[in-house]
Amino acid sequence: xxxxxxxxxxxxxxxxxxxxxxxxxxxxxxxxxxxxxxxxxxxxxxxxxxxxxxxxxxxxxxxxxxxxxxxxxxxxxxxxxxxxxxxxxxxxxxxxxxxxxxxxxxxxxxxxxxxxxxxxxxxxxxxxxxxxxxxxxxxxxxxxxxxxxxxxxxxxxxxxxxxxxxxxxxxxxxxxxxxxxxxxxxxxxxxxxxxxxxxxxxxxxxxxxxxxxxxxxxxxxxxxxxxxxxxxxxxxxxxxxxxxxxxxxxxxxxxxxxxxxxxxxxxxxxxxxxxxxxxxxxxxxxxxxxxxxxxxxxxxxxxxxxxxxxxxxxxxxxxxxxxxxxxxxxxxxxxxxxxxxxxxxxxxxxxxxxxxxxxxxxxxxxxxxxxxxxxxxxxxxxxxxxxxxxxxxxxxxxxxxxxxxxxxxxxxxxxxxxxxxxxxxxxxxxxxxxxxxxxxxxxxxxxxxxxxxxxxxxxxxxxxxxxxxxxxxxxxxxxx
Amino acid sequence: xxxxxxxxxxxxxxxxxxxxxxxxxxxxxxxxxxxxxxxxxxxxxxxxxxxxxxxxxxxxxxxxxxxxxxxxxxxxxxxxxxxxxxxxxxxxxxxxxxxxxxxxxxxxxxxxxxxxxxxxxxxxxxxxxxxxxxxxxxxxxxxxxxxxxxxxxxxxxxxxxxxxxxxxxxxxxxxxxxxxxxxxxxxxxxxxxxxxxxxxxxxxxxxxxxxxxxxxxxxxxxxxxxxxxxxxxxxxxxxxxxxxxxxxxxxxxxxxxxxxxxxxxxxxxxxxxxxxxxxxxxxxxxxxxxxxxxxxxxxxxxxxxxxxxxxxxxxxxxxxxxxxxxxxxxxxxxxxxxxxxxxxxxxxxxxxxxxxxxxxxxxxxxxxxxxxxxxxxxxxxxxxxxxxxxxxxxxxxxxxxxxxxxxxxxxxxxxxxxxxxxxxxxxxxxxxxxxxxxxxxxxxxxxxxxxxxxxxxxxxxxxxxxxxxxxxxxxxxxxx
Numbered sequence: 005x006x007x008x009x010x011x012x013x014x015x016x017x018x019x020x021x022x023x024x025x026x027x028x029x030x031x032x033x034x035x036x037x038x039x040x041x042x043x044x045x046x047x048x049x050x051x052x053x054x055x056x057x058x059x060x061x062x063x064x065x066x067x068x069x070x071x072x073x074x075x076x077x078x079x080x081x082x083x084x085x086x087x088x089x090x091x092x093x094x095x096x097x098x099x100x101x102x103x104x105x106x107x108x109x110x111x112x113x114x115x116x117x118x119x120x121x122x123x124x125x126x127x128x129x130x131x132x133x134x135x136x137x138x139x140x141x142x143x144x145x146x147x148x149x150x151x152x153x154x155x156x157x158x159x160x161x162x163x164x165x166x167x168x169x170x171x172x173x174x175x176x177x178x179x180x181x182x183x184x185x186x187x188x189x190x191x192x193x194x195x196x197x198x199x200x201x202x203x204x205x206x207x208x209x210x211x212x213x214x215x216x217x218x219x220x221x222x223x224x225x226x227x228x229x230x231x232x233x234x235x236x237x238x239x240x241x242x243x244x245x246x247x248x249x250x251x252x253x254x255x256x257x258x259x260x261x262x263x264x265x266x267x268x269x270x271x272x273x274x275x276x277x278x279x280x281x282x283x284x285x286x287x288x289x290x291x292x293x294x295x296x297x298x299x300x301x302x303x304x305x306x307x308x309x310x311x312x313x314x315x316x317x318x319x320x321x322x323x324x325x326x327x328x329x330x331x332x333x334x335x336x337x338x339x340x341x342x343x344x345x346x347x348x349x350x351x352x353x354x355x356x357x358x359x360x361x362x363x364x365x366x367x368x369x370x371x372x373x374x375x376x377x378x379x380x381x382x383x384x385x386x387x388x389x390x391x392x393x394x395x396x397x398x399x400x401x402x403x404x405x406x407x408x409x410x411x412x413x414x415x416x417x418x419x420x421x422x423x424x425x426x427x428x429x430x431x432x433x434x435x436x437x438x439x440x441x442x443x444x445x446x447x448x449x450x451x452x453x454x455x456x457x458x459x460x461x462x463x464x465x466x467x468x469x470x471x472x473x474x475x476x477x478x479x480x481x482x483x484x
Numbered sequence: 485x486x487x488x489x490x491x492x493x494x495x496x497x498x499x500x501x502x503x504x505x506x507x508x509x510x511x512x513x514x515x516x517x518x519x520x521x522x523x524x525x526x527x528x529x530x531x532x533x534x535x536x537x538x539x540x541x542x543x544x545x546x547x548x549x550x551x552x553x554x555x556x557x558x559x560x561x562x563x564x565x566x567x568x569x570x571x572x573x574x575x576x577x578x579x580x581x582x583x584x585x586x587x588x589x590x591x592x593x594x595x596x597x598x599x600x601x602x603x604x605x606x607x608x609x610x611x612x613x614x615x616x617x618x619x620x621x622x623x624x625x626x627x628x629x630x631x632x633x634x635x636x637x638x639x640x641x642x643x644x645x646x647x648x649x650x651x652x653x654x655x656x657x658x659x660x661x662x663x664x665x666x667x668x669x670x671x672x673x674x675x676x677x678x679x680x681x682x683x684x685x686x687x688x689x690x691x692x693x694x695x696x697x698x699x700x701x702x703x704x705x706x707x708x709x710x711x712x713x714x715x716x717x718x719x720x721x722x723x724x725x726x727x728x729x730x731x732x733x734x735x736x737x738x739x740x741x742x743x744x745x746x747x748x749x750x751x752x753x754x755x756x757x758x759x760x761x762x763x764x765x766x767x768x769x770x771x772x773x774x775x776x777x778x779x780x781x782x783x784x785x786x787x788x789x790x791x792x793x794x795x796x797x798x799x800x801x802x803x804x805x806x807x808x809x810x811x812x813x814x815x816x817x818x819x820x821x822x823x824x825x826x827x828x829x830x831x832x833x834x835x836x837x838x839x840x841x842x843x844x845x846x847x848x849x850x851x852x853x854x855x856x857x858x859x860x861x862x863x864x865x866x867x868x869x870x871x872x873x874x875x876x877x878x879x880x881x882x883x884x885x886x887x888x889x890x891x892x893x894x895x896x897x898x899x900x901x902x903x904x905x906x907x908x909x910x911x912x913x914x915x916x917x918x919x920x921x922x923x924x925x926x927x928x929x930x931x932x933x934x935x936x937x938x939x940x941x942x943x944x945x946x947x948x949x950x951x952x953x954x955x956x957x958x959x960x961x962x963x964x
Contacts, residue, residue: 006727008727008729008764008766008792009634009696009697009727009728009729009766010633010634010729010766010768010793010794010797011794011797012794012796012797012800014696015633015634015636015797015800016632016634016635016636016659017636019632019633019800019803019804020800022803022804022807024803024804024806024807026806027590027803027806027809035589049809051582051586051587052585053582053583053585053586054581054582054586054587055582056582057582059583059585064551064552064554065552067551067552068548068549068551068552068555069548071544071548071551072544072545072547072548074541074544075548075564078563080560080563080564081564083558083560083564084555084558084560084561084563100782101534102534102536102537102782103533103539103782104782104783105532105533105539105779105780105781105782105783106531106532106533106534106781106782107529107531107534107774107782109515110507141621141784141808141812142808142809144807144808144809145808148807148808152496152658153490153495153496153499154489154490154495154496155496156494156495156496156497171807174804174807175807178632178804178807216489216494217489247486247488247489248489249488249489249490284488286488286489286490288490294587299585300585301585301586301587301809301810302580302582302583302585302586302587302588302810302812302813302814303584303585303812303813303814304621304810304811304812304813312488313490314490314491314492317490317491317492317495320492320495320499323499323502323504323507324499324502324504324658326504326506326507327502327504327624327628327651327654327655327658328621328622328624328625328628329507329529329622329624329781330781330782330784331784332621332782332783332784332812332814332815333782333783333784334551334782334783334812334814335812
């Protein structure tokens with residue numbers, strides 16, 4: 005019988021080519037083990053509230069009122085909600101035409117796009133135009149939309165850092181384009197070397213690709229580094245010279261755990277560089293409510309801001325956004341709240357600040373505990389997590405471990421991570437899911453487990469790792 | 485200077501090809517007029533709450549508590565929320581791992597997928613497997629995902645009814661496939677004729693296309709017809725014989741305004757047909773919280789159920805869903821509530837039923853008022869809206885109106901709808917946005933304006949229409 009239209013043989017090859025390790029083999033095995041009753045520590049995805057992070061109170065009060073505006077007519081509402089949450093709920097309801105149950109404009113509610121623009125202006129000190137800001141169901145959706153606009157066919161190349169967050173490789177596959185890797189330098193704390201970048205572009209062009217865009221992730225995922233001012237400037241100059249659009253994934257801009265390199269947006273740097281750069285380099289910048297000290301992943305709120313993109317292209321992007329009608333409206337309101345948090349004059353200000361600070365300070369401590377923990381392990385070296393939510397230690401796997409992995413039909417880092425999962429319940433993502441230099445092996449873990457559980461988790465990791473390394477080093481090591 | 489990567493000349497041709505009239509020229513002009521202070525009646529999109537439909541109270545109470553679970557610890561919670569809403573909020577919170585701020589599994593929360601399966605089993609009397617149900621940010625996203633899986637290249641054809649909801653034509657363009665139209669018969673109340681379908685497939689194959697899937701919209705959008713049992717059966721037999729996957733858009737299944745043809749799902753019919761059909765025909769069925777008497781468009785909740793799709797393909801669809809991590813969790817909970825509404829034993833049952841009935845009965849009356857209104861107009865004929873949310877009257881435009889449109893550089897129905905908008909503020913979508921037979925002209929309007937405003941709107945429409953028709957009929961008509 006002939007294969008049917010939705011049989012595997014018949015479906016879109018680009019779909020089949022997609023690889024997405026964050027929810028790949030390790031995650032599936034972890035889910036199975038969980039069903040069997042094993043306690044799993046899901047550190048495979050940056051999902052803070054799944055690991056116990058409490059949501060900020062004020063935004064949740066506001067959204068509850070927006071969802072049930074009839075509560076505001078109840079004489080008892082003041083018993084459960086502070087006055088500023090009520091006022092803010094009225095502010096957002098007034099921006100909608102019909103409340104949270106009505107589709108908004110496909111670019112998002114104009115009032116919230118204005119709040120985003122005002123946030124960007126305060127952050128960068130340069131103007132921002134709400135007409136060039138589109139709200140999305142999380143940043144990933146915006147990345148997918150822009151890549152689908154840029155990529156015409158398999159000859160179109162997109163520069164992506166390696167290691168990278170696999171959203172990029174997966175979406176490039178899905179859109180039928182070509183990923184052009186540029187390697188981050190682990191020994192230079194995952195720094196970006198412009199010489200290396202130039203070489204990648206040259207090689208890609210030599211293969212017949214048209215390199216159209218470059219992705220940066222700042223702070224880095226999975227690598228956790230923060231780009232310096234000088235580095236961002238070099239990148240923008242490079243994009244100008246090479247005629248590349250820059251996609252700046254800045255979703256971790258609140259997650260900074262050192263003071264030497266504060267977050268600087270690509271937009272700010274671009275504007276500060278003046279002509280011709282500020283008018284010529286095409287830039288799309290991303291942000292989200294899923295990260296930072298908000299961690300509202302499940303709400304799916306995000307935006308992208310377009311700079312130096314022609315109105316005709318903006319119209320095309322709007323048209324395509326219209327097909328799925330509207331990003332979810334509650335997620336838009338979370339974004340509005342993130343852009344425009346309580347002010348010192350507000351009743352809820354003190355609580356909001358104390359909750360946010362506590363989360364951010366704890367993340368900073370956890371980044372340190374984790375880096376130190378990994379660096380205390382046999383054959384493991386790990387750069388400090390300067391920002392974002394991940395630790396990306398290198399595993400120096402002994403030849404015998406590599407041989408054992410080969411025998412088991414697994415990539416060496418997958419083999420290690422599976423053993424780690426079975427032994428400890430810690431669910432990580434193998435470095436091969438992000439890309440790494442040939443012969444190097446890593447894993448990615450989030451820094452999100454609750455702080456009080458961290459010492460135990462790291463001890464359990466160390467015990468597993470050191471035994472694993474010892475086992476596979478065997479005699480050959482002891483003779484060295 | 486060379487064009488830049490995101491300049492119009494350089495972007496993806498499939499993006500440029502997309503047409504999406506529901507938010508096209510008419511909508512943009514309406515938005516402009518609104519900014520200028522004109523009162524606009526937005527009937528271009530099925531967005532009930534934007535036109536004043538009140539959301540159902542119980543689901544909004546539950547979601548407010550899910551968003552702010554700390555309220556449930558407050559001794560005063562009973563003053564604002566009924567006990568069954570509190571119990572239900574606890575039920576859904578327990579299904580998440582970390583509340584609404586945590587990503588769910590990329591297919592949606594297992595507990596809610598189970599509630600969907602139970603709903604389908606109750607509705608159809610046949611088993612449903614939660615593992616084959618994926619939750620989505622509204623039904624459109626699911627349609628896009630499946631079409632992107634089916635379509636490999638421009639030789640792949642998808643049968644789409646004409647007139648159709650432009651989600652289908654737009655997504656097929658975006659995925660680089662080919663739309664194969666099959667015309668619905670307006671004179672037979674927009675019935676689907678299998679002979680016509682066979683002819684469409686034959687013609688498409690003659691052109692070298694591989695016809696892979698067929699879309700049905702039941703109840704119809706924009707045409708408002710309900711498919712009969714016999715018709716659905718014929719369609720499924722046809723899909724079996726022609727090796728087509730069937731995509732059944734059943735988002736209006738609650739919106740039925742006559743008693744002769746109650747809604748019957750394609751899944752139920754397929755199962756009732758027995759072997760070989762029930763095991764062979766590949767079917768994907770869609771539903772949403774945006775329509776029915778819920779109308780929760782802005783929440784973006786929906787699902788698709790796959791029948792007879794191989795596990796390997798289901799895995800691929802899961803993998804691609806994983807790239808954007810998780811549908812929004814509040815939307816998933818709305819879907820759970822829709823699948824599992826209050827029961828007679830619940831405190832909120834009476835209010836829930838009375839609210840739902842009032843909405844549905846008013847929609848039924850509005851469908852009648854609108855059809856009658858259109859049929860009282862000069863040169864307008866309109867089938868009764870048996871289901872869904874739209875009226876799709878035919879406009880018999882005089883040759884002089886067609887000539888005037890040509891002179892203005894507009895399609896005749898666009899010309900008419902723009903004039904209607906300027907004169908009355910009624911924002912509709914021209915029939916050409918949905919497809920129509922050459923030489924036929926229509927417009928689509930929703931039946932959603934508030935019932936009390938309906939007589940005035942229809943009077944304003946009639947006044948405009950009759951004057952328009954009279955003007956362009958001129959002497960030639962009076963001489964006939």
